[in-house]
Amino acid sequence: MAHEATAHQADAPAPIAMDHPEPNYVAVFIYLTVLTVLELVVYYMHLPTFVMISLLVALAWAKAVLVAMYFMHLALEKRTLAVIALTPVTIVTFLCFMLLPDLTARIWAKTQMHQQVTAEAHAPAEH
Amino acid sequence: MSEAAAVETHAPVVIDRTEPQLTPGNTGKLGMWMFLVGDAMTFGVAIAAYGALRIGNVNWPRPSDILGIDTTAFMTFVLICSSLTMVKALSGIQHGNVAQLKKYLALTVLGGLTFLGLQAYEWNMLINYEGLSIKTSLFSATFFALTGFHGMHVFGGVCYNSTILANAMRGHWPGANAKIVEIAGLYWHFVDLVWILIFTFVYLI
Numbered sequence: 001m002a003h004e005a006t007a008h009q010a011d012a013p014a015p016i017a018m019d020h021p022e023p024n025y026v027a028v029f030i031y032l033t034v035l036t037v038l039e040l041v042v043y044y045m046h047l048p049t050f051v052m053i054s055l056l057v058a059l060a061w062a063k064a065v066l067v068a069m070y071f072m073h074l075a076l077e078k079r080t081l082a083v084i085a086l087t088p089v090t091i092v093t094f095l096c097f098m099l100l101p102d103l104t105a106r107i108w109a110k111t112q113m114h115q116q117v118t119a120e121a122h123a124p125a126e127h
Numbered sequence: 128m129s130e131a132a133a134v135e136t137h138a139p140v141v142i143d144r145t146e147p148q149l150t151p152g153n154t155g156k157l158g159m160w161m162f163l164v165g166d167a168m169t170f171g172v173a174i175a176a177y178g179a180l181r182i183g184n185v186n187w188p189r190p191s192d193i194l195g196i197d198t199t200a201f202m203t204f205v206l207i208c209s210s211l212t213m214v215k216a217l218s219g220i221q222h223g224n225v226a227q228l229k230k231y232l233a234l235t236v237l238g239g240l241t242f243l244g245l246q247a248y249e250w251n252m253l254i255n256y257e258g259l260s261i262k263t264s265l266f267s268a269t270f271f272a273l274t275g276f277h278g279m280h281v282f283g284g285v286c287y288n289s290t291i292l293a294n295a296m297r298g299h300w301p302g303a304n305a306k307i308v309e310i311a312g313l314y315w316h317f318v319d320l321v322w323i324l325i326f327t328f329v330y331l332i
Binding site: 022025026028029032033036039040043052053056057059060063064067068071072073077078080081084085087088089091092095096099102103106107110 | 319
């Protein structure tokens with residue numbers, strides 16, 4: 001203990017060594033918990049698919065932003081660091097747009113196939 | 128003219144200001160951010176690939192038919208709690224309180240281990256009781272790849288935090304200890320952040 005106390009006195013940084021003021025961590029934790037409960041509420045409400053997905057994605061991003069801003073201190077750091085942190089989000093968003101033509105083509109091909117099968121099924125009845 | 132230019136070229140360069148640092152006084156923090164940006168791209172691409180395989184796939188099962196949503200919601204809560212204990216540990220050492228650091232860092236490690244234990248339980252149920260493997264379907268392949276990759280990050284975080292805790296227990300304190308805890312915290316919160324997204328995209332939607 002004595003060794004620890006000495007080490008503490010010699011090496012521990014003084015309170016003024018902090019880069020920025022301390023956020024209210026407990027409040028952030030409560031927000032995160034409430035948002036998680038909200039996610040479960042939305043999930044179990046059996047809403048229309050599009051509404052449910054939109055709400056769940058919005059809630060997830062709200063939680064992610066809270067963690068990044070306050071637990072990871074992005075809100076208190078220089079803004080350029082936040083811009084750097086946003087880079088992967090931007091690039092992955094572009095990636096999603098780049099995947100869209102392929103996905104659209106796949107869904108379109110499936111729809112065409114489905115229509116063709118339906119048409120063939122109905123064809124003998126019409127003659 | 129050309130002589131003057133030559134003289135100018137060889138004139139000593141005087142820097143009258145210092146380059147403003149993104150993370151003043153803590154270069155390691157910037158280093159960790161650079162790593163996290165790269166890691167975020169890996170996770171982002173993995174989640175985008177998962178979405179691309181799933182959209183328009185009529186054979187994709189409803190996740191809740193196979194996965195336990197309530198258990199996973201609890202796992203999310205455990206990670207959020209461990210993020211809180213991590214910032215409490217940082218707050219402790221920033222105020223020079225080593226006892227608080229040890230207590231909350233131990234709780235953070237415990238949170239990580241609880242998460243890993245629950246994940247092991249979930250995987251055991253899926254593999255041994257539901258008969259799922261990484262080869263079963265696109266659903267299982269993406270599920271095991273995403274949650275496994277994240278689980279390895281949690282394991283890495285547990286080792287990382289345990290090392291700092293072990294040093295704290297032995298009383299080995301480098302001068303920049305608060306910075307070390309802050310940098311480890313960045314990694315740990317990132318793991319929490321990624322789980323928040325995986326929980327939504329893989330389990331809920």
